[in-house]
Amino acid sequence: MESPQYLHASSTDDLARMVTGLTEELWVLRDRVMLLERAVVDAGVLAADTVDELVPDQELAELLATERLRLIRRVLGAPLVDRV
Template sequence: MSGAHTDEANGPAEAGGTDATVAALQRHAKGKRPQLFADPAVDHLLAMVLELASELWVARERGAALEGALVRAGALAADATDTFELDAGTQQALDSERQVFIQRLLRTLEGDV
């Protein structure tokens, strides 16, 4: 991950901006979403797929960075993540986070239900 901050409406944040400054500058689109396909359900499906792809890529990138750093530091064997099993508390927390993720992924359908 590059660490560069972006503003959804204006592109990369100016050099020297703090996280708080960048957060304050971020903007959200107003008005209705443009409809790209004749069937609005296809637009909703596309939005869900793009959200999922975005989340997946961030997770893959962060996981690879973390695993690489740990292997490089000698704190983790190269195959350790393939054989690791989560404890019950961690699994329960991940299950809760998954539910929030699914709700966010499906939020685009809320207006049509």
Template structure:
């Protein structure tokens, strides 16, 4: 069975996914470092507090939802490369419940 996953189109798709992922990860890393620095400087966060934190159920649910949106954004990067309208991108990525979807053309 031929399993050629990385044809020319696949390599381009993979490149788009990687660039989207790298951008999102850097933004998160940068903001996290700034927030941790500000909180530690103000005495509002102990150095190891985040590593030992017990996450409340409500926050865990919010984190799960954000993780799903993040995964959809990254994995839909190849779609964005082919479909240029916001509505097409959201529809193909399965994000029809976005408030942006209703107003997109």
């Protein structure tokens, strides 16, 4: 089976725009999480190291694993949609 080729000269700019867009979105999320963490620490709701030391229970661990797989399939599986 021949491997698909994704990076044609005409799609390189599109790929660069997608990576830039994803990086922008990632930064917005990181920025908001940092602000939220600071707000809950400053409000005395959590200690500064609570989030870093938190270990999810079984239910949350399963939810995180499910959501991680959904993201992986949605983002990294996108090129496979055309081949199915």
